[in-house]
Amino acid sequence: MNVLLIGSGGREHAIARALSKSALLTRLYAAPGNPGVAETAELAPLDVSDHAAVAAFCAERRIELVVVGPEQPLVEGLADFLRAKGVAVFGPSKAAAQLEGSKGFVKDLCRANAIPTADYQRFDDEAKALAYLRAKGAPIVVKADGLAAGKGVVVAETLEEAEEAVAAMFSGAFGKSGAEVVIEEKLEGEEASFFVICDGERALAFTSAQDHKRVGDGDTGPNTGGMGAYSPAPAFTPQIEARVMREIVTPTLRAMREMGAPFQGVLFVGLMLTKDGPKLIEFNVRFGDPETQAMLPRLEDDLLALMRAAATGALPEKPLRFSPQTALTVVLAAKGYPGTPLTGSAINGLARAGEIDGVFVTHAGTRREGDALVAAGGRVLNVTALGDTAQAAQTLAYRGVDAIDWAEGFCRRDIGWRAITRET
Structure with missing residues (x-):
């Protein structure tokens, strides 16, 4: 099969690695991909928001399956457009993508179908939202209704923090995504x-x-x-x-x-x-x-x-098989993240990290400048390791991290602490 993978992050690099192992794969393309994805796929300089261009590429390269990695193309209806052209897509329609594209849609669906979730209210008026906040008090959760790159949720421990979140959303901090907000109870657990x-x-x-x-x-x-x-x-x-x-x-x-x-x-x-x-x-x-x-x-x-x-509507009946081992991933981010990250700094030592048995490095926000690999985003690299326990996986992952030479990057040093606590 010829396959087109949409996306450019660490998730897509991990998907590309997994797809490349399939005996069914003839050729893997990725749009736009990244330097890591390029190790196993041919990069296609496509504007994935141009649905007609993606469809034309699929026809030209005889693509039999399109795998959509990120949410934005799905919410914008790329899967619908390609299916109408006869191309199979792994990813939901625009209507089904509302499950991520609108938090209010999901909350209403839960209420109508008795699906357990936090109590909530939806607001498109800032004054009414603030009045509700003051009636409920803190802690409380404020969410922008639409997509916000994982940053449109504020778990407010104080009323002041909640009010600031509402004000920011209605003032355009997340564009159209914050034109409506969902305010819900904070769940514990x-x-x-x-x-x-x-x-x-x-x-x-x-x-x-x-x-x-x-x-x-x-x-x-x-x-x-x-x-x-x-x-x-x-x-x-x-x-x-x-x-x-x-x-x-x-x-x-x-x-x-x-x-x-x-x-x-x-x-x-x-x-x-x-x-x-x-x-x-x-x-x-x-x-x-x-x-x-x-x-x-x-x-x-x-x-x-x-x-x-x-x-194609033909899922197997039998359960999927997974290794009993634990896999643990550490994200290396550029200094300044999650604010404005420092980009353009050189990264070395990836080959050294990848030579450690059981360690895999994926690219999340990198680019090539000549022979150099440089940071090109907030979350830049992922170092993953497999181990018989969470502790073993953590130890191995940080060995991989420490093999990488990138002075302008940082990471947390306690990834997996909950799982490790359960083991001790």
């Missing part, structure tokens, strides 16, 4: 991420992960797109998985079918494991980043075969 592969009718459990969203050690500092992750999540037991499938995933897929928007692709179920059971925090309609970098090295089945089956 342990967070976990669960992924399922869907073909429009059925859902097949993938695996679980936990990430670290705060920028600093000890889960301190502002939220980021994720500073590291590990898989599986020890807190996500088989009993919890069964309950999430029954109470959250199945009714969601049923509701989407009934509204004429069957979900195909991967559904990322963000959860809070509360004392009353698992509750939905949010859905994403694509693989997580950096969770993917930790999950895919554990997958023992053919990812391309699985994606094709989901895209």
Whole structure:
């Protein structure tokens, strides 16, 4: 099969590595890709927001499957456009992508289908939102309704912080995404991420992960797109998985079918494991980043075969196979992240890190300048390691990190601490 992978981050590099192992693969293209993706795919200089150009490329290169990595093209309807041209796509339609594209849509769907989630209200008026905040008090959660690159959620511990978040959203901090806000109760418990592969009718459990969203050690500092992750999540037991499938995933897929928007692709179920059971925090309609970098090295089945089956409505019946080992990913970010990152600094030592047995380095925000590899974003590299325990995986991952020579980068040094605590 000829395959086109859409995206340019660490998630897409991890997907490219997994797809490249498939016996079904003839040729892999990536648009726009990155220097890491280029190791296993031919980069295509496509503007992925130009749907006609993507479709023309697919026709010219006889693409049999398009894999959409990030959420933005899905929310903008790329999958619909390509399917109308006869191209199979791993990723949901524009209507189904509302599960990530609108937090208010998801909350209303949960309410209508008795799916466990936090109590909430939606607002398109700043004064009414502030009045609600003052009536409820803190702690409380304020969310921009639309896409905000993982930064449109504020977990406010004080009323002042919540009011500042509402004011920022309505003043355009997130553009159109903040024109409406969702204000919800703060759930207490342990967070976990669960992924399922869907073909429009059925859902097949993938695996679980936990990430670290705060920028600093000890889960301190502002939220980021994720500073590291590990898989599986020890807190996500088989009993919890069964309950999430029954109470959250199945009714969601049923509701989407009934509204004429069957979900195909991967559904990322963000959860809070509360004392009353698992509750939905949010859905994403694509693989997580950096969770993917930790999950895919554990997958023992053919990812391309699985994606094709989901895209064609033919998911297998049998459970997927994953290594019992733990995979742990550390994100290396540019100084200044999650604010304005310092870009353009040279990075060395990747080959040295990759030579460590059990360590994989993926590119998240890099570019080539001549022979040099330089930082070109906030989250720049991911170092992943496999180990028989979370502690072993962590130790090996940081060996990989320390082999990299990049003075202008930084990382957390405690990725995996929850899982390691459970082991001791």
